Amino acid sequence: MPVNVRPTHALDFHIALTGFMGAGKTTLGSDLALALGRSFIDVDAEIEREAGTPISEIFSARGESEFRWLEGKRIRDLLETREPAVIALGGGALGAEETRKALRERAFTILVEVDLGKAWHRVSGSGKRPLARDEESFRKLHAERLPVYYDCADAVSSDLESAILAAGGVEVSAGALARLGELAPGEGNISLVTDENVENLYGAAAKKALGERLATTHVLPPGEEAKTFAGFQRLLEELPLERGDLLVALGGGCVTDVGGFAAATYMRGITWLSAPSTLVGQVDAGIGGKTAINIEKGKNLVGAFHWPARTVIDPDLLATLPAKERREGMAELVKTGLLAGKKLWELPDAEMVRGSACHKLEICLRDPREQGIRATLNLGHTFAHALETAGAFGSPTHGEAVALGLVAALRISIERGLDPVWLEEVEQVLAPKPVPVDREAAWTALFRDKKVAGGKPKFVLLEAPGKPVWGVELSEDEARRALNALIADS
Numbered sequence: 001m002p003v004n005v006r007p008t009h010a011l012d013f014h015i016a017l018t019g020f021m022g023a024g025k026t027t028l029g030s031d032l033a034l035a036l037g038r039s040f041i042d043v044d045a046e047i048e049r050e051a052g053t054p055i056s057e058i059f060s061a062r063g064e065s066e067f068r069w070l071e072g073k074r075i076r077d078l079l080e081t082r083e084p085a086v087i088a089l090g091g092g093a094l095g096a097e098e099t100r101k102a103l104r105e106r107a108f109t110i111l112v113e114v115d116l117g118k119a120w121h122r123v124s125g126s127g128k129r130p131l132a133r134d135e136e137s138f139r140k141l142h143a144e145r146l147p148v149y150y151d152c153a154d155a156v157s158s159d160l161e162s163a164i165l166a167a168g169g170v171e172v173s174a175g176a177l178a179r180l181g182e183l184a185p186g187e188g189n190i191s192l193v194t195d196e197n198v199e200n201l202y203g204a205a206a207k208k209a210l211g212e213r214l215a216t217t218h219v220l221p222p223g224e225e226a227k228t229f230a231g232f233q234r235l236l237e238e239l240p241l242e243r244g245d246l247l248v249a250l251g252g253g254c255v256t257d258v259g260g261f262a263a264a265t266y267m268r269g270i271t272w273l274s275a276p277s278t279l280v281g282q283v284d285a286g287i288g289g290k291t292a293i294n295i296e297k298g299k300n301l302v303g304a305f306h307w308p309a310r311t312v313i314d315p316d317l318l319a320t321l322p323a324k325e326r327r328e329g330m331a332e333l334v335k336t337g338l339l340a341g342k343k344l345w346e347l348p349d350a351e352m353v354r355g356s357a358c359h360k361l362e363i364c365l366r367d368p369r370e371q372g373i374r375a376t377l378n379l380g381h382t383f384a385h386a387l388e389t390a391g392a393f394g395s396p397t398h399g400e401a402v403a404l405g406l407v408a409a410l411r412i413s414i415e416r417g418l419d420p421v422w423l424e425e426v427e428q429v430l431a432p433k434p435v436p437v438d439r440e441a442a443w444t445a446l447f448r449d450k451k452v453a454g455g456k457p458k459f460v461l462l463e464a465p466g467k468p469v470w471g472v473e474l475s476e477d478e479a480r481r482a483l484n485a486l487i488a489d490s
C-alpha cells in the first residue's frame with residue numbers, strides 16, 4: 001500500500017493505541033487483544049522490564065530525551081514484527097517523527113479518548129508519571145499533544161465495542177447513509193451496486209451522499225436473482241472502474257454478496273464498501289468479507305474472502321424492512337446473541353445491530369478465512385441447510401430453517417448440560433414451527449452439508465451462552481432424533 005494511503009481497518013495491521021496518560025490504553029488494549037486473539041504489548045511496561053527500573057527512574061537518572069530514544073526504538077522494533085498485535089503506546093510517544101512514520105506504514109492507529117478530569121484522577125498521586133505532577137501542567141500538556149493525536153489517528157474509540165468496530169472498519173450509526181461519501185475511502189470513481197427495491201427507497205440519498213465521485217449505478221433484481229452467474233457477469237461487463245476506484249454495495253445480503261464478489265474478482269480485486277440495508281445484512285452478511293454467488297450445483301458455491309475497506313451500517317434503514325425480512329434477520333441475530341452470551345434481541349434496533357455486528361466482527365477478525373473459531377457462526381446452520389435442501393429452498397426460508405436449527409442445537413446442548421432457559425428464550429423470540437419436508441431427503445442432505453469432513457457432519461453446540469464448542473460429531477441416533485423433531489408430518 002502506498003505510504004500516503006491510510007488503512008481503513010486493522011485486518012493485516014498492528015493496532016496501535018495512542019492517547020494521553022490515564023486514557024486507559026493498557027486496560028482497553030489487553031481487552032482488545034483478548035477479544036481479537038492477538039498478543040498485547042504495553043510499550044512502557046516493556047521498557048521498564050528491559051531497563052529493570054521504573055520509567056520515573058529512567059526520567060530522573062537519564063533524562064526525558066534518553067527515554068524518548070529508548071521508547072522510539074522499542075516501538076519501531078515492535079512494529080517490524082510480522083504477527084499483528086495490539087500495542088499500547090505511551091502518551092508522549094507521538095512526539096517523534098520517526099515513530100509517527102513507522103505507525104503510518106505499519107499500524108492501524110486508534111486514539112483512545114478520555115475525559116480529562118477522569119484521566120487526571122487516574123494518574124494524579126500515583127507518583128509513577130513523571131509528567132503528571134500538577135493538574136495545570138497536565139492540562140497544558142494535553143492541549144499541546146491533542147492535535148498530534150488526531151493527526152495520527154485512523155480511528156477514535158473510548159470503549160471495547162467501538163475499538164472492535166474501528167478495527168474492522170465498521171461504522172454503525174443512525175443516519176450513516178447520508179455520510180456515505182465522507183466514509184467512502186480513496187479519491188477515485190465510485191460505482192454503486194444496489195437492487196430495485198433499495199434503489200427506490202434509498203437510491204437518491206445514496207447518490208447525493210456519494211456526490212461527484214459517483215460514476216455509475218447498477219441496479220440488480222431483488223433477492224437471489226441478483227446472485228446468478230449471468231447477473232454477476234453482466235455486472236462485471238458494465239463496471240467502468242479502474243484499480244484504485246471503489247465499488248459500493250448498498251442492499252441486503254444478496255447485493256453485498258454479489259457486489260463484494262465482483263470487487264474481489266474484477267481486475268484481480270478492487271476496494272469495496274459494504275452498506276447492508278437488511279437485518280440479515282447488518283448483523284451478518286455485510287460483515288466479515290465472505291462474498292459469493294450461486295451456481296446450479298448449489299448456493300454460495302462460488303465466492304471469495306474479500307474484506308470490505310469499510311462497512312457502513314445505518315440502522316435507520318431497517319424502518320422500511322418488511323416484517324418477513326426482519327424475521328429472517330432475527331434468526332441470525334438470536335444465533336449471534338447466543339454465541340456472544342448476550343440477550344441482544346432485547347435491545348432497541350440500533351444497539352442490537354451494533355452488538356451483533358461487534359460480535360461477528362470479533363470472530364471474523366480472529367479468523368478471517370474460516371479456519372477455526374469462525375465455524376461457530378454456523379450454530380444451528382447444519383440442521384438448517386438440511387431442512388432448506390429438503391424443502392428445495394422454497395419452504396422453509398433460510399431464517400425459519402435457522403430458527404429450527406438453533407432449537408436442535410440447543411436441545412442437544414441441554415442434554416449435555418446447557419441451562420434450558422436459553423431454549424425457552426429462543427422459542428419465545430423466534431416461534432419456530434416444525435416444517436413438512438421429506439425426512440429422508442433432509443437426512444441425506446445433513447450428510448452433504450459443506451461442513452462435512454470425512455463423511456460425518458460437524459456441529460456447533462453451546463456449553464453455556466457465550467461458550468460455543470465446534471467440530472462436534474454426533475451419534476447417528478442423536479442427529480436423527482434432533483432432525484426428526486424439526487419435521488412435521490405432511
Ligand SMILES: NC(=O)c1ccc[n+]([C@@H]2O[C@H](COP(=O)([O-])OP(=O)(O)OC[C@H]3O[C@@H](n4cnc5c(N)ncnc54)[C@H](O)[C@@H]3O)[C@@H](O)[C@H]2O)c1
Nearest residue numbers: 197222223252253254255277278280281285290317320321
Ligand atoms: N456473506 C455472508 O457472510 C452471508 C451471511 C448470511 C447470508 N448471506 C446471504 O445473504 C442473502 C440473504 O440476504 P437478505 O436476507 O438480506 O436478502 P436480500 O438481499 O434478498 O434482501 C431481502 C429483500 O429486502 C429488500 N430490502 C433490502 N433492504 C431493504 C430496506 N431497507 N427496506 C425495505 N426492503 C429492503 C430487498 O430488495 C429484498 O427484496 C443470501 O443469499 C445469503 O446466502 C451471506
